[in-house]
Structure formats: structure tokens, C-alpha cells
Amino acid sequence: MIGGVTAVAANGPAVNVSSVNVTPTDPTVGETVTVEVTISNQEGSNSIVDVSSIMLRTTSEHYERVEDVGAIAPGGSLTIPITTSFDSAGEKNLLAHVSAASQSNGSRTSHLRAYYRPITIDVEAPEIDAGIAASTNNSGETTVTLTNYGNVELTDAEIRTAVDGTQRDQRSTFDITPNESESVTFDTTNYDSDAVTLTGAYTARGERHEVTRTVDLNRQVQGEIRLTSVEVTERGTAISVDGEAANIGGTDVDSVLVRIPDSETVSPASGAGEFFVGSVDASEFATFELSSSVSNGTDTLPIELTYLVDNERITTTQTIDLSTASPVSPESSQDRPAATAGGDGSAGSSGLPLIPLIVGLLVVVGGSGLLYRLWNRE
Known part of the structure; x- marks a missing residue:
């Protein structure tokens, strides 16, 4: 965070510390910080400004200093990078302190003047945190992603796969800045098991770290x-x-x-x-x-x-x-001849139907009984 207006010494040259840019904006303890200080000589100035030095400082401590910066013509500017680092976390209230003087007849005047611009930098404690995940498509390709959840850049990163304790493959990735991810793809069609151990290895603040996770590939079986x-x-x-x-x-x-x-x-x-x-x-x-x-x-x-x-x-x-x-028989049951009665229940030699014979006999017996009753009545 940068604020305030340049404090200019009375009756001094038209010098302005016009901007200060800090990279990274949220540095961590021990991380290199670059502060770009821009000094301008305002339009309409009647002299060249000779910048003697630029310092990053507090009221009691000096961090960095650059000597013999250079000269600035009227309407011109000059940007100077200054690098530093911080040993502790917290809010740092600094000053960009510029010492400059106007030139007269090509030579520096004897009076240097100080110009300031306040700078506030929030320094964070380092957090090293990474995660690893995977997804498998229908073709048996597994994409493994290594994500930086911390606030420290991960360098020399690589991802390894293993099955039953035996490494199967390894891929390197680009460096991973905070809150970013890098992915690599492995062909896992010939892996002996769906349970695969993923390992992400990386360097953070000069030390080697690893994150490990065992996942189930959930390989989808193709239609068959x-x-x-x-x-x-x-x-x-x-x-x-x-x-x-x-x-x-x-x-x-x-x-x-x-x-x-x-x-x-x-x-x-x-x-x-x-x-x-x-x-x-x-x-x-x-x-x-x-x-x-x-x-x-x-x-x-x-x-x-x-x-x-x-x-x-x-x-x-x-x-x-x-x-x-x-x-299945080629003949259907409907084509078979009907069975006829016989002495043994099979078809008889006379071929006469059984039911008509029975009815005829009943008629004959009934008729005989009627004639007998009529004869006796006479």
C-alpha cells in the first residue's frame, strides 16, 4: 500500500516522487521484494535535476540505498528498482527517500534536498501448503493436478504415480505461484490396480517438500x-x-x-x-x-x-x-385324428362313434318299456 504526496523542500527544484510500485504486493518473510521508485522533474522546471541517492528506510532503520542515480531533464522522469527483504511478518511503514539537487551551468549545486513518499508493505508469515488430485476419462487417461494453496512459490515441481509401492511414471511441471495449479496427464490404461498413489514433490524456500494421496481412478468401463x-x-x-x-x-x-x-x-x-x-x-x-x-x-x-x-x-x-x-414337431396338435372308442379304450374296428351308440340304446330301451305298459293295460 502506497500513499501520501511527496514532501518537497521549500524553494527546491520541481522534483516529484511520482510513483512507487511494490512486487510482490503481499510478500512473505525472507522473500525478495522489488520497490520501483519513479522520480520526475516537472514540466516547466528551469533546471536539470541531479538525483544523488534513493533509500528505503524507516525513521530509525535503513534497508537499501542506491547511489548516483542520474540526471533528469525538465519534463522527464527516472524509475529505479530497489530490492530488499524482511525478517519478520507484519505491516512495514517505509519511506522512499530521494536526495536530489538542481544543476547550474552543468554542475551540481551545493545544496541537496530530500524528497519522500510513504510506503506500507504487509509482510506475511510463510505458508507452505499444496494439494494433489486426479480425474480419469473414458480413454484411461488420468490427469493429475498439483495446487499451491500457500503463499510461497513452488519450484522444481514434479508428479509421480505408483501402484502397490512401485513407481509407474513421473512428470515435471512449471513453477507454481500461490493459488495456482499445474496439471500433467498419465496413461493409466495398463495399471494393475485402480488404487494409485500420487506424489507431488516441490521446492519451497530452499527446502524439498512432498504431498501424497492415494486415489481410486474410477475408470469407467466402455459399453459392451x-x-x-x-x-x-x-x-x-x-x-x-x-x-x-x-x-x-x-x-x-x-x-x-x-x-x-x-x-x-x-x-x-x-x-x-x-x-x-x-x-x-x-x-x-x-x-x-x-x-x-x-x-x-x-x-x-x-x-x-x-x-x-x-x-x-x-x-x-x-x-x-x-x-x-x-x-418342435412339424405337425401341430390340431392336425392329429380324434381318438375313437374300442374295447381297450383305443380306436375300435367298427369305427362307429361311441356317443351316438349310447343315445340309440337309450332310445330303444325307453321305447320297449312304453310298449310293455300299453300291452298290460289292455
Whole structure:
């Protein structure tokens, strides 16, 4: 923090300590601080100003001093950097003390005058604090980020990965200023475990430090189509396949096509040899139906699966065991002849229907009884 107006000695040259800039604005104990002091000779001045020295000081202590700064013509200015550091934390109230004199006939006058500008610098106690984190994408790349949470710059920074105590990789980063981060990316697709130990190493205030953290990569499994709940029905050499195309992965799958490829032993049925399923979300399924003809003695039926996952086309083949097929007779139950009565419950030789015979007998018996009653009444 910088404030106040330059105090100019009475009847002195038109000298002004026009600005003071401090870098960094919030230094820490022991950190190098640069104070840029700008001195100007105001427009309309009738002489050149010769700057003898610039000091950073308090009322009782001198920090830094620069001698024989230079001369400033009327309307000109001069900026001088001065570096210093502080041994303790707290608010430092300083003065930019400029000693200058006007020149007469090319030579310095005998009277130096002092010009001041107050400076307030807040010096912080050093805090060394860093954190490390990671994120993994669907391609198996893990980005590790080292963040500087303290107020001290981190230099010579590097990030290491390890699995089960064995280092797998290492990357260097740029220096990290306070409240900033640096990231590096590792290919973790071939790591033996999802539990990975991350280590960020860096130098702060001349000493080496490390921050370590074990993370779970949470690698997302790509979508994958697998045929499940498959039922095979056999009608002679004709085979029907009904089932589910299940996505057993963790990402959505698009453009799923299920088909029976043509071969010497397998011929897909016309119009029923392939089935377009479409999209299948992660952990979901869709049903399909296929038909084909197979040669006698064929034990297996190949089914080809084609789909898109993460913009990549995948083609696989899953084989179905035909020994589990459920045979179906070519004749339906409606075409079988009705059973006829016989002595042993099977079809008789007369071929006469059983129910009409019974009804006829009842009619005959009933008629005979009626004639008997009529005869006795006479």
C-alpha cells in the first residue's frame, strides 16, 4: 500500500516522487521484494535535476540505498528498482527517500534536498501448503493436478504415480505461484490396480517438500454388447433365436446390429437373418429375433454383433450352442385324428362313434318299456 504526496523542500527544484510500485504486493518473510521508485522533474522546471541517492528506510532503520542515480531533464522522469527483504511478518511503514539537487551551468549545486513518499508493505508469515488430485476419462487417461494453496512459490515441481509401492511414471511441471495449479496427464490404461498413489514433490524456500494421496481412478468401463437369455428353437434344419442384446458396460452403445453370417453350414433366413437393435443404454438391454437354416450335424451357430461405443465401431462374434435347442414337431396338435372308442379304450374296428351308440340304446330301451305298459293295460 502506497500513499501520501511527496514532501518537497521549500524553494527546491520541481522534483516529484511520482510513483512507487511494490512486487510482490503481499510478500512473505525472507522473500525478495522489488520497490520501483519513479522520480520526475516537472514540466516547466528551469533546471536539470541531479538525483544523488534513493533509500528505503524507516525513521530509525535503513534497508537499501542506491547511489548516483542520474540526471533528469525538465519534463522527464527516472524509475529505479530497489530490492530488499524482511525478517519478520507484519505491516512495514517505509519511506522512499530521494536526495536530489538542481544543476547550474552543468554542475551540481551545493545544496541537496530530500524528497519522500510513504510506503506500507504487509509482510506475511510463510505458508507452505499444496494439494494433489486426479480425474480419469473414458480413454484411461488420468490427469493429475498439483495446487499451491500457500503463499510461497513452488519450484522444481514434479508428479509421480505408483501402484502397490512401485513407481509407474513421473512428470515435471512449471513453477507454481500461490493459488495456482499445474496439471500433467498419465496413461493409466495398463495399471494393475485402480488404487494409485500420487506424489507431488516441490521446492519451497530452499527446502524439498512432498504431498501424497492415494486415489481410486474410477475408470469407467466402455459399453459392451453381450447376448443374454438366448432361447433357440429347432424346426428340422430351421433355427430360430430369441434373446436380449445386453449392454454390460458403463457407457451407452449406439447402432447395435445383430446378424447371422452366411457360411457353408449356416444360411440366414431371408429378411430374418439380421436385426437392428439401435441404441442400448449402459446396464440396459433390448430384445431381438433371428432365423436361419443349418446343415445336418451343425453344433454351433455364430451370431455377429456390430455397434458403436465412444465413436469407435466394434465387431465381435458370439457362438450359440445348438445342443440346447428345443425341438418342435412339424405337425401341430390340431392336425392329429380324434381318438375313437374300442374295447381297450383305443380306436375300435367298427369305427362307429361311441356317443351316438349310447343315445340309440337309450332310445330303444325307453321305447320297449312304453310298449310293455300299453300291452298290460289292455
